[in-house]
Amino acid sequence: MNLFVHPMRNANVAAQSALIAACGLLTLAGVAAAQSAPVRLGEGSTPVQMAQQTQQRQPQRAPAQQGPRISEVAGRYAVLREDDKDTLCMVTLSEAARGKGYHRAQLAPACRDHGVVIFDPIAWTIDRQGHISLQARKGHKMGMERDANGVWRRIGDPKVRPLSLKRI
Numbered sequence: 001m002n003l004f005v006h007p008m009r010n011a012n013v014a015a016q017s018a019l020i021a022a023c024g025l026l027t028l029a030g031v032a033a034a035q036s037a038p039v040r041l042g043e044g045s046t047p048v049q050m051a052q053q054t055q056q057r058q059p060q061r062a063p064a065q066q067g068p069r070i071s072e073v074a075g076r077y078a079v080l081r082e083d084d085k086d087t088l089c090m091v092t093l094s095e096a097a098r099g100k101g102y103h104r105a106q107l108a109p110a111c112r113d114h115g116v117v118i119f120d121p122i123a124w125t126i127d128r129q130g131h132i133s134l135q136a137r138k139g140h141k142m143g144m145e146r147d148a149n150g151v152w153r154r155i156g157d158p159k160v161r162p163l164s165l166k167r168i
Contacts, residue, residue: 068130068146070095070103077152077165079116084151084164087113091121091165093132098123105134115161131155 079089089111094104102123111117119142123135131145132152144152144165152165 068126070126073124073126073132074103076168078168079111079113080151080164080166081113082162084166087111087116089113089116090168091116093124101125102135116163 074093074095076090076092079087079091081087090108092106092108094106096104098104102125105121105124107116107120119134119140120137121134121142122137125133125135127133129145131143134142134144136142142163143155145155146152150167154160154163
């Protein structure tokens, strides 16, 4: 049994066609061609369905992870403050897992920088932009990005006291 639907020729169809074309789903010529030809019901050949079928045929690509790998970042770091002044504190970023998506971080016991001791990093991770995030024992986080010299610098509010990590 062949059922045919003839295109409706009114302002609503023209408006829908223009909207579909404006969204980039089909060109106006493609919409006009699809509407002017008879369409079988159930074959999915309306302009919107054609656009959906075209999108489904395109292969889905997994987003490529940018930035350093966990193994490249893991290691021992000196904690630096203003003007890259060494605080004599050391933090170890380990590859060992600590919770979902996080890795173990440990502050050396001889640290004398009161702010770093209070923060007390216990975990770290890398996001898709290549920034690392240190997580404190009490749960708050600090983001860091790597500069051209390989030093990880705190990102965020510029009024906050600077903090950096330099590989030892």
